[in-house]
Amino acid sequence: MSARAWSSAKALRFSESVIREMSRICAREGGVNLAQGFPDFAAPAALKDAACAAIQSDVNQYAVTWGAPALRDAISARSAAYNGIASDPGRDITVCCGATEAMIAALLAVVDPGDEVIVFEPFYENYGPDCVLAGASPRMVRLRPPNWDFDAHELRAAFGPRTRAIVVNTPHNPTGKVFARDELGLIAQLCLEHDALAITDEIYEYMLYDGAEHVSIATLPGMAERTITISGLSKTWSATGWRIGWCIAPDTITGAIRKVHDFLTVGAPAPLQQAAAHALGFGAEYFAQLASDYRARRELLSAALQQVGLRVFEPRGAYYTMCDFSALSTLDDTAFALELVRAGGVAAVPGSSFFLDPADGRRLIRFCFAKQTQTLERAARLLRERLGAAR
Numbered sequence: 375m376s377a378r379a380w381s382s383a384k385a386l387r388f389s390e391s392v393i394r395e396m397s398r399i400c401a402r403e404g405g406v407n408l409a410q411g412f413p414d415f416a417a418p419a420a421l422k423d424a425a426c427a428a429i430q431s432d433v434n435q436y437a438v439t440w441g442a443p444a445l446r447d448a449i450s451a452r453s454a455a456y457n458g459i460a461s462d463p464g465r466d467i468t469v470c471c472g473a474t475e476a477m478i479a480a481l482l483a484v485v486d487p488g489d490e491v492i493v494f495e496p497f498y499e500n501y502g503p504d505c506v507l508a509g510a511s512p513r514m515v516r517l518r519p520p521n522w523d524f525d526a527h528e529l530r531a532a533f534g535p536r537t538r539a540i541v542v543n544t545p546h547n548p549t550g551k552v553f554a555r556d557e558l559g560l561i562a563q564l565c566l567e568h569d570a571l572a573i574t575d576e577i578y579e580y581m582l583y584d585g586a587e588h589v590s591i592a593t594l595p596g597m598a599e600r601t602i603t604i605s606g607l608s609k610t611w612s613a614t615g616w617r618i619g620w621c622i623a624p625d626t627i628t629g630a631i632r633k634v635h636d637f638l639t640v641g642a643p644a645p646l647q648q649a650a651a652h653a654l655g656f657g658a659e660y661f662a663q664l665a666s667d668y669r670a671r672r673e674l675l676s677a678a679l680q681q682v683g684l685r686v687f688e689p690r691g692a693y694y695t696m697c698d699f700s701a702l703s704t705l706d707d708t709a710f711a712l713e714l715v716r717a718g719g720v721a722a723v724p725g726s727s728f729f730l731d732p733a734d735g736r737r738l739i740r741f742c743f744a745k746q747t748q749t750l751e752r753a754a755r756l757l758r759e760r761l762g763a764a765r
């Protein structure tokens with residue numbers, strides 16, 4: 375029987391991650407990987423020391439399914455201080471294997487087949503398969519460059535009797551948009567009018583530039599009861615491989631999420647949860663330094679991309695730069711990205727992987743700047759040599 379015959383109808387509805395595929399091609403070609411969103415620099419020493427100490431003291435067995443108490447306490451304290459979200463660590467928090475698991479667990483917990491889930495497009499590519507796996511029908515609302523604004527009428531029209539939830543990702547991957555308070559206010563108002571939930575992915579919450587303010591929609595009037603706030607260790611603590619994430623939601627929602635999470639993964643790695651509990655207590659200077667280091671990386675990459683003729687849409691948050699490459703090439707985005715990694719030695723992500731209809735991303739490409747200065751400088755040199763010469 376062919377491999378295709380063994381795929382479920384669900385699995386046939388989405389393809390392998392383009393982002394992770396670009397990383398594999400890049401490794402094969404020996405290129406500089408600005409495709410997948412992970413840092414190529416060390417995680418904080420205090421985080422690693424705490425993990426080593428936990429392993430040495432034999433924290434080896436399953437943690438409490440919904441998260442080690444020390445970590446849930448730390449999440450509750452940090453999200454109260456930074457986001458202004460009040461939570462009961464005993465009832466409102468679920469620790470998952472990354473924000474990735476938190477999102478799929480949340481959707482499986484609250485969505486029934488046929489329910490509609492509103493997603494802003496372009497979107498982080500996982501949300502498409504997440505909706506398929508949860509049986510949700512995605513309703514796309516477009517974010518338009520250069521500022522990635524949405525049209526209020528289009529958003530209003532997307533809400534209807536079948537709307538169960540809206541996925542909000544701020545700061546946003548792939549555009550770097552940081553949703554403004556009034557934009558979140560409109561989303562909140564529509565959630566209240568239509569009795570819908572907000573599922574908000576705030577994994578880049580500390581990476582903000584040019585005075586951008588991070589607002590958690592859970593803190594807007596009436597939203598605490600109907601918001602699932604997702605974050606994690608991966609980005610802020612430069613530890614994407616540790617697979618520690620979490621979601622905060624009222625106990626009426628958390629009960630369902632915890633059940634789904636239990637049967638999906640049982641729990642996140644126990645010793646790494648202990649280390650995460652320690653790291654969540656880092657002082658304000660850690661988070662300020664993180665943002666300022668990322669600001670410098672953003673500037674280095676933006677200048678290099680502009681120099682070779684890409685149209686840069688400057689991100690206000692997160693660690694990606696979305697560009698329009700129309701002035702450089704008539705190739706489609708996938709062919710351009712493949713040529714860039716094969717002939718140019720720099721891997722990036724084709725824009726089509728962030729849209730339901732690939733045609734909508736044909737002129738776009740995304741670069742990640744979560745890299746050491748020397749990596750970004752090497753990428754800049756390669757881009758200048760290979761692309762600059764082609765102009």
Ligand SMILES: Cc1ncc(COP(=O)(O)O)c(C=O)c1O
Pocket residue numbers: 411471472473474475498543547575577605606607608614617618619
């Ligand atoms: C918007 C967004 N959410 C979630 C994730 C994954 O987070 P985690 O490593 O915690 O699963 C990413 C990673 O790129 C992301 O960009």
